[in-house]
Amino acid sequence: MGKPDADGPGLPDLPPEWGRVVVPDDASALAADAEQIRRELRGTPRRATPSPPARPSLALPLLVLLVAVLTTLAGLAAVTWPRSTPAPATSPYAPPAGPTGRPLPALDLVDAGQSPVPLRGLVPMMIILVDGCSCPDDVATATALVPAGVTLVTVAGDRPLRFTPPPGASVRALADPAGGLRAFLHLPATPGVATALLVDRAGVLVKVVPEVRSAEDYRAELAHLAR
CATH class of the missing domain: 3.40.30.10 (Glutaredoxin)
Known part of the structure; x- marks a missing residue:
């Protein structure tokens, strides 16, 4: 037979909304309550705070994409860039036309x-x-x-x-x-x-x-x- 301990000497004050707490003389009397509490705890999933998913690094893919774009542009420029036409070989200097074929001056x-x-x-x-x-x-x-x-x-x-x-x-x-x-x-x-x-x-x-x-x-x- 248990006795009330809520008002007994030597125990701290408990919240009044708990009502009267009876502590049994034999702890085995609480086995049924303990088993029910364990079943309830096993049935309730633990809610662990999920850690934010790791964000994958974008530096390497961006670098690969940039290299590919630059390579493509360089190839297109090499194909489509207007090539300068080589200058024709310069001919030897031709002196100005002489007086042949002209009238002799009136000297x-x-x-x-x-x-x-x-x-x-x-x-x-x-x-x-x-x-x-x-x-x-x-x-x-x-x-x-x-x-x-x-x-x-x-x-x-x-x-x-x-x-x-x-x-x-x-x-x-x-x-x-x-x-x-x-x-x-x-x-x-x-x-x-x-x-x-x-x-x-x-x-x-x-x-x-x-x-x-x-x-x-x-x-x-x-x-x-x-x-």
């Missing part, structure tokens, strides 16, 4: 007496510029080859060249102190070298031989001047 040269001589009044003609040298061999060869009706004109710098032409040859020795003929040709005098010009009946320059080496440099054109 007045001077003879041995310093009298003016209109150069275009002597066409058709072959002019040998001897301001770089007297070149007697070149003058003699040209004199022998000049056909009838064509005048051979030697043009020196300050004074006309002195020489004795063969009988019957149409030769004029003139000088060009102002250098107008060289200026027209844009061709400076070369020491030791003669320059030849061939002018037709219309006063048009048909050929320029900057440096006369042999008669073959002008033979064919000289023959055509008489026609």
Whole structure:
């Protein structure tokens, strides 16, 4: 038989809403209550606070995706990027067109007496510029080859060249102190070298031989001047 202990001496005060608590003398009297409590505890699932799911790391997938995108873009750029057309090989420098085919300028040269001589009044003609040298061999060869009706004109710098032409040859020795003929040709005098010009009946320059080496440099054109 149990006794009430709620009001007994030596026990702490219990909440009044618990009512009167009776402590049995034999603990086995509580076995039925203990078994019921255990059954209730086994039937009630424990509610553990779920831990938040671990969030997978996105750094590695993003890095792989970025590398793939960059690789694709680089491949597309290599295929579609406009390629520069290689520059064509530069051709050697071409000098400006010479005076060949142009009318001879209306120059007045001077003879041995310093009298003016209109150069275009002597066409058709072959002019040998001897301001770089007297070149007697070149003058003699040209004199022998000049056909009838064509005048051979030697043009020196300050004074006309002195020489004795063969009988019957149409030769004029003139000088060009102002250098107008060289200026027209844009061709400076070369020491030791003669320059030849061939002018037709219309006063048009048909050929320029900057440096006369042999008669073959002008033979064919000289023959055509008489026609």
